Amino acid sequence: MAQRNNIETSGRHFLQIPGPTNVPGRILRAIERPTIDHRGPEFARLASEIFSGLKRVVQTTSPVIVFPSSGTGAWEAALVNTLSPGDRILMCETGHFATLWRELAARLGLVVDFIPSDWRSPVDPAAIEAKLIEDKTKQIKAVCVVHNETSTGVTSDIPTIRAAIEKTRHPALLMVDTISSLASIDYRHDAWGVDVTVGCSQKGLMLPPGLGLNAISAKAMAATKTAKLPRSYWAWDAMLDMNKTGFFPYTPSTNLLFGLAEAITMLEEEGLENVFARHKRLARATRAAVKAWKLEILCRDEERHSNSLTAVVMPEKSDADEFRKVVLERFNMSLGNGLGRLKGKVFRIGHLGSLNELMLAGTLSGIEMGFKVAGVPHRPGGVQAALADLTSD
Amino acid sequence: MAQRNNIETSGRHFLQIPGPTNVPGRILRAIERPTIDHRGPEFARLASEIFSGLKRVVQTTSPVIVFPSSGTGAWEAALVNTLSPGDRILMCETGHFATLWRELAARLGLVVDFIPSDWRSPVDPAAIEAKLIEDKTKQIKAVCVVHNETSTGVTSDIPTIRAAIEKTRHPALLMVDTISSLASIDYRHDAWGVDVTVGCSQKGLMLPPGLGLNAISAKAMAATKTAKLPRSYWAWDAMLDMNKTGFFPYTPSTNLLFGLAEAITMLEEEGLENVFARHKRLARATRAAVKAWKLEILCRDEERHSNSLTAVVMPEKSDADEFRKVVLERFNMSLGNGLGRLKGKVFRIGHLGSLNELMLAGTLSGIEMGFKVAGVPHRPGGVQAALADLTSD
Numbered sequence: 001m002a003q004r005n006n007i008e009t010s011g012r013h014f015l016q017i018p019g020p021t022n023v024p025g026r027i028l029r030a031i032e033r034p035t036i037d038h039r040g041p042e043f044a045r046l047a048s049e050i051f052s053g054l055k056r057v058v059q060t061t062s063p064v065i066v067f068p069s070s071g072t073g074a075w076e077a078a079l080v081n082t083l084s085p086g087d088r089i090l091m092c093e094t095g096h097f098a099t100l101w102r103e104l105a106a107r108l109g110l111v112v113d114f115i116p117s118d119w120r121s122p123v124d125p126a127a128i129e130a131k132l133i134e135d136k137t138k139q140i141k142a143v144c145v146v147h148n149e150t151s152t153g154v155t156s157d158i159p160t161i162r163a164a165i166e167k168t169r170h171p172a173l174l175m176v177d178t179i180s181s182l183a184s185i186d187y188r189h190d191a192w193g194v195d196v197t198v199g200c201s202q203k204g205l206m207l208p209p210g211l212g213l214n215a216i217s218a219k220a221m222a223a224t225k226t227a228k229l230p231r232s233y234w235a236w237d238a239m240l241d242m243n244k245t246g247f248f249p250y251t252p253s254t255n256l257l258f259g260l261a262e263a264i265t266m267l268e269e270e271g272l273e274n275v276f277a278r279h280k281r282l283a284r285a286t287r288a289a290v291k292a293w294k295l296e297i298l299c300r301d302e303e304r305h306s307n308s309l310t311a312v313v314m315p316e317k318s319d320a321d322e323f324r325k326v327v328l329e330r331f332n333m334s335l336g337n338g339l340g341r342l343k344g345k346v347f348r349i350g351h352l353g354s355l356n357e358l359m360l361a362g363t364l365s366g367i368e369m370g371f372k373v374a375g376v377p378h379r380p381g382g383v384q385a386a387l388a389d390l391t392s393d
Numbered sequence: 394m395a396q397r398n399n400i401e402t403s404g405r406h407f408l409q410i411p412g413p414t415n416v417p418g419r420i421l422r423a424i425e426r427p428t429i430d431h432r433g434p435e436f437a438r439l440a441s442e443i444f445s446g447l448k449r450v451v452q453t454t455s456p457v458i459v460f461p462s463s464g465t466g467a468w469e470a471a472l473v474n475t476l477s478p479g480d481r482i483l484m485c486e487t488g489h490f491a492t493l494w495r496e497l498a499a500r501l502g503l504v505v506d507f508i509p510s511d512w513r514s515p516v517d518p519a520a521i522e523a524k525l526i527e528d529k530t531k532q533i534k535a536v537c538v539v540h541n542e543t544s545t546g547v548t549s550d551i552p553t554i555r556a557a558i559e560k561t562r563h564p565a566l567l568m569v570d571t572i573s574s575l576a577s578i579d580y581r582h583d584a585w586g587v588d589v590t591v592g593c594s595q596k597g598l599m600l601p602p603g604l605g606l607n608a609i610s611a612k613a614m615a616a617t618k619t620a621k622l623p624r625s626y627w628a629w630d631a632m633l634d635m636n637k638t639g640f641f642p643y644t645p646s647t648n649l650l651f652g653l654a655e656a657i658t659m660l661e662e663e664g665l666e667n668v669f670a671r672h673k674r675l676a677r678a679t680r681a682a683v684k685a686w687k688l689e690i691l692c693r694d695e696e697r698h699s700n701s702l703t704a705v706v707m708p709e710k711s712d713a714d715e716f717r718k719v720v721l722e723r724f725n726m727s728l729g730n731g732l733g734r735l736k737g738k739v740f741r742i743g744h745l746g747s748l749n750e751l752m753l754a755g756t757l758s759g760i761e762m763g764f765k766v767a768g769v770p771h772r773p774g775g776v777q778a779a780l781a782d783l784t785s786d
Contacts, residue, residue: 354405359405384776387758
């Protein structure tokens with residue numbers, strides 16, 4: 001047995017959780033610029049550049065707001081700006097994060113109709129359609145879905161969900177969490193008719209945690225006029241009013257914004273289409289490895305496999321967290337754990353953000369060697385299968 | 394065919410040449426501290442700490458000098474401090490770098506007896522012994538050898554060379570280039586009886602290029618008294634005189650010295666023995682991959698394979714530089730080229746410095762995929778062989 005690698009001593013740590021993702025040197029260097037006056041002209045230029053850049057990334061002409069917050073804050077902002085205490089909303093149990101969003105909504109005093117699921121499947125548009133048809137008196141004020149469920153590696157089909165809502169002519173707002181899909185998997189706020197988009201900094205945007213995002217349709221903005229949930233920190237109107245001139249109503253995360261500007265530059269240098277194609281390629285190679293290992297991918301639907309992470313079901317009698325511990329201690333790599341009811345039963349491979357073929361090959365190698373060291377039953381050859389896949393086109 | 398990766402856009406560049414090596418974030422952060430007064434007390438503390446740390450790394454109680462220079466400067470310093478115009482010295486043609494050192498010596502007016510070799514073998518101690526026995530009038534003033542020849546991946550056996558010299562009772566100085574072995578492969582200035590050690594910053598020390606090192610035995614120091622080659626920048630005496638109080642006779646590379654202090658800390662946190670063991674493991678796995686690919690390792694002597702790099706012989710009709718170009722453009726990885734007479738015939742895999750199992754797995758994956766993309770004849774499965782090797786103990 002070799003010496004235990006130290007994260008900071010011999011070679012780089014592999015941060016292969018599904019976010020926070022590896023922060024590129026360019027972004028780290030941008031972040032460490034000296035903090036500037038957030039009421040001065042340089043800041044206004046920076047912020048204005050970011051606001052227009054974010055619109056391109058979220059694919060919208062509507063405003064995009066940046067909070068000094070986690071993604072959870074952006075979830076809360078979406079709800080408190082548009083809804084009133086006692087309002088009914090429809091949510092879909094895609095997994096752990098959808099469940100957390102539901103809990104948050106309940107704590108705010110909203111009444112949640114939660115469409116159950118098995119944590120291995122995408123949102124069912126027909127179920128949403130049925131619920132809306134049933135709602136003759138239009139009590140449901142919003143439909144909230146997670147585009148890419150970070151706990152399961154399942155991507156839901158937003159355009160089909162939007163079409164299902166349209167079909168019923170129900171006026172509910174559509175709110176979508178793009179936390180682990182933004183800048184990794186194609187996501188279109190405008191074309192898909194999303195009313196409120198919820199995002200954050202530490203996934204496809206390749207930044208450290210600390211920024212929450214909302215993109216806001218005109219219809220969502222109109223809903224703020226009647227929404228009675230109390231709000232101040234999250235209030236869109238105050239934020240948008242200041243943002244017009246490149247400022248914030250309170251102190252923004254200046255240095256993370258330096259990083260965000262650099263992230264937008266990097267995404268646009270590569271080209272958003274190329275970013276999506278890269279994630280697709282790396283995800284496909286990851287799945288080729290899992291199949292070669294004769295292990296099961298948690299997502300049941302071949303068409304809805306996530307391109308930003310893959311959740312792998314552990315063989316019976318093997319504990320995912322013990323395996324992850326071996327991988328961390330022996331190979332200096334962090335893999336995502338199973339969340340909620342999946343604890344110990346799955347591990348998650350993050351393959352989003354600043355990543356390329358050779359980093360993925362290292363990641364998959366760490367998993368395959370980890371299986372061997374930890375005694376997890378598998379067929380060797382997953383890495384080889386991934387390499388073959390990566391060179392097949 | 395996927396999009397071409399951009400070095401700065403999607404994921405990290407793999408810098409797998411045999412130096413400069415990947416500079417860890419800790420060292421980059423140390424280097425970017427504000428430059429300080431190199432005549433002030435903080436600098437004196439820093440330099441004194443470095444001088445004692447370097448002695449532990451070079452395994453000596455003799456002084457170690459740091460020049461603001463490349464490794465080539467440290468070669469020149471070794472010669473000009475100890476020799477006089479017209480002096481005879483013995484050098485050994487282990488490869489391209491030994492040849493360059495010979496050329497440098499010749500330009501300084503030294504007369505070099507160059508023991509020829511095939512660029513695939515270590516220094517032959519018996520050949521040195523024979524030359525010294527032949528030299529009845531003790532005209533040979535120094536024996537200069539490269540410990541680890543960076544152009545070929547062959548490590549020579551310094552203790553046996555020293556023993557051969559001892560056997561002849563010849564007074565020649567022993568000068569050893571440890572440029573690509575220091576802090577990667579066990580190297581002992583004192584125990585091996587080396588008179589002048591030549592090193593630099595950008596290999597096992599994990600720093601950017603810019604520092605040259607000399608460790609100096611008492612015998613070498615004594616030789617300066619009669620050495621008549623002109624010297625000023627490289628003069629050991631002026632340097633040592635100032636170093637005593639933690640200063641330099643001229644402006645040192647302050648920020649690289651910040652990095653050097655951090656590098657020594659990191660090496661000692663891991664433990665020098667563990668650093669050597671890690672390089673040995675990674676080198677062994679690399680050779681397992683090359684063997685599985687059915688390709689030839691340049692080094693003919695199984696016992697003298699380098700633990701810091703591996704030179705791989707390309708199959709007939711395949712050009713190493715065309716292959717390297719494919720790997721760079723398609724997989725964002727730099728591999729070492731064939732130097733001098735080896736141009737186009739070999740490529741070199743750097744596996745030294747800040748490196749771990751998963752970075753190596755990514756490296757070998759890039760090579761194996763590069764073979765496939767470039768149409769280089771090979772047997773697939775090298776990566777798998779390396780993973781098996783890395784988990785075999």
